[in-house]
Amino acid sequence: MQHRLLRWLPAAVAPVVVAGVVAVPLVAAATPPELPTRSAQQVLELVAKAKDVEGFSGTIKQTSDLGLGSIPTVGAGTDSSTASALELITGDHTAKVSVAGATKERVAVLDPSAERDVIRNGRTVWVWNSKTNSATKVTATGTARPDADPTTTSPAELASRLLAEVRPSTAVTVDTAQSIAGRDAYTLVLRPRTAATTVGSVRIAVDAKTGLPLDVQVIARGASSPAFETGFTDISYAVPAASTFAFTPPADAKVTEKTITAPDRATRDHRALPAKPVVSGSGWATVVTLPAADVPSDLASNPTVRRLTEPVAGGRVLKTALVNVLLTDDGRVLAGAVPVAALESAAG
Template sequence: MAPYASDDRTTAEPAGDPGPGRRRAARYVVPVTVMGVAAATIGLVPAIASSGDPDLPDITAAQLIEKIAKSDVEQLSGTVKVTTDLGLPDLGGLESSLTSGALGQGGDGSSADPSAKLTELASGTHTLRVAADGPERQKLSLLDGSDEYSLIHNGKNVWGYDSKSNEVFHGTVDEPAGDRGEHQPPATPKDFAEEALKSVDDTTSVTVDGTAQVAGRDAYKLVVKPRQSGSTVGAISIAVDHETGLPLKFTLTPASGGAAVVDVGFTKVSFDRPAASTFDFTPPKGAKVTEEGALEKEAERHAGKDSERPGKAPKSEEDLGKGLDGMKVLGEGWNSVATFDTGGPGLPAGGTGSDLDGFLGSLGDRVKGDFGTGTVFSTRLVNALITEDGTVYVGAVTKDHLVKTADGAK
């Protein structure tokens, strides 16, 4: 089926301002960590996998984005398939160790803590079961063979349960999940679409490219592409349910082509209200239960031990956050680059012959410019430059554009 509308950029204002409808719809599922900076800079494969090409009324890109914004779905259940391929190097378990260290748990944290457990979605293919009944009740389960990890929000309580270790995490919230700043990374096509549509401006092409059928539902295909050169983003494709306006599928590929970087879509979906018992949870007999505050105290205890070691300077969260407080954004649109000072010495410039130098050299590319010397670390979507003096430049841009931006900042 031919596209319904060519380039249509009259939607920049509603896409940039989520409005009550979009904020309301965003509450329907417990968020999960899939990836960080890539969430707002997504791409597409040209055609969404479908089992049909439904004949739907013509619609413009502006009307379709407005349809997404007005979507008020709050009750649903279904299955979501998530595939992520950032092209990260195989660090042989080092990644999980670094994650544990970054959380300050020193290996003593709970395996049911969502901030650690759900980082598994950053790579590979995973199946999720989701259910929601308004802003107060959501459940997400990560399936892994016979094992299952569930994250449940019911009223003021948030429960995480890891069946493999029989461990439970418990926390509380004062506001609905959709209104809270923490634990809010994307998990479903709706979450990703909301972030992606914030990028719609004069640097962006927006079209409607026919129809598809996703999870047995008829949908329109919205395509968003950067106009600028220098971005690693290819385009965005979002399958939008023609009845409810809910995004059903979302696919990301880089400008370099190849397999999708992120592919998130419903394989089954129902808009019936889930049974109230879906959101009930009682810790199983014999399960180890960890309260949210206990993890914070454990992190503080390990931070105190580190500060007592010879040659170890104490570092508080405030110290580590100083660089991010001074973050600046260089450039505009899809070519935006974030930069901040870590407050540390940065990375060695190379040529020292040390084991660390060799390890870093195997992971990144040494570069030089007006900014000095540094190392560029690359994924299929995001490039990051860390200079010898501790300055970081990161964006969904090519390595050449990143180095050029760093040169221009000096």
């Protein structure tokens, strides 16, 4: 089940999404639950059945240990949108999540000073920010599909992305069962077979009854605690009421309305398409290169980006515990869960 929720990543580090967002470590029960023995393949098959879950609601908590430090949100020349996006992947956050079927989602990111909501109800998406008292309504027409953007990666979606790496390049085992959000869960452990990645292991807690991933930990190579974790602190499988996905902005809110329409075939065939990213390497050691045409020309000079990066031959590099990003002097962006040297080699 892949539900697109809050995507808390700036365009500059979009490839980081392969590692997902994170949640505060959830405490497992002192005594592991007793579950029927299942092989790794059987647990993977259980995850595949999670698509049958009709709906759920719960609380997701997140934190990160990327080694980036605090992110400035104000200051001369600071791009507030970039700072805000980076702050979301480096701070601690709580989100209330509700899902009903494939077309109804609601995520409320609860921070001390503001609430940010994304509500998708069929072909309409509302994005609400209490701090700015502003709302954006996006309506899809024709065959266009609304996207609840900005969206986040839930445990289910992150697990799906990581499980896509389950191939000969990955060793998959089942560890001690655990209790997450009051649910008994199997523990899948993924370990890359290559040393060419910064990822040491991935731990996925899988609901023993529904197959829904409840918690995902991504541990950097050589580390003992997660650099990323996303997980539920509470969850209910009751399908949320229809009223959950209704939204009316305050009377004094600034409202912007947008309509998206799928282009007809003739338009699609003749419109200018963005350059495709270049992918090199494979599996956990994949490097994605965004061409300069798809990167904001002033990205490298952005004050927040410059504060978080350091100069290297031919550009600047953003180093984190799991994903590294190289901004080249010719405008390209390379990213991957690989050492910086691998990015420099891919850049040529």
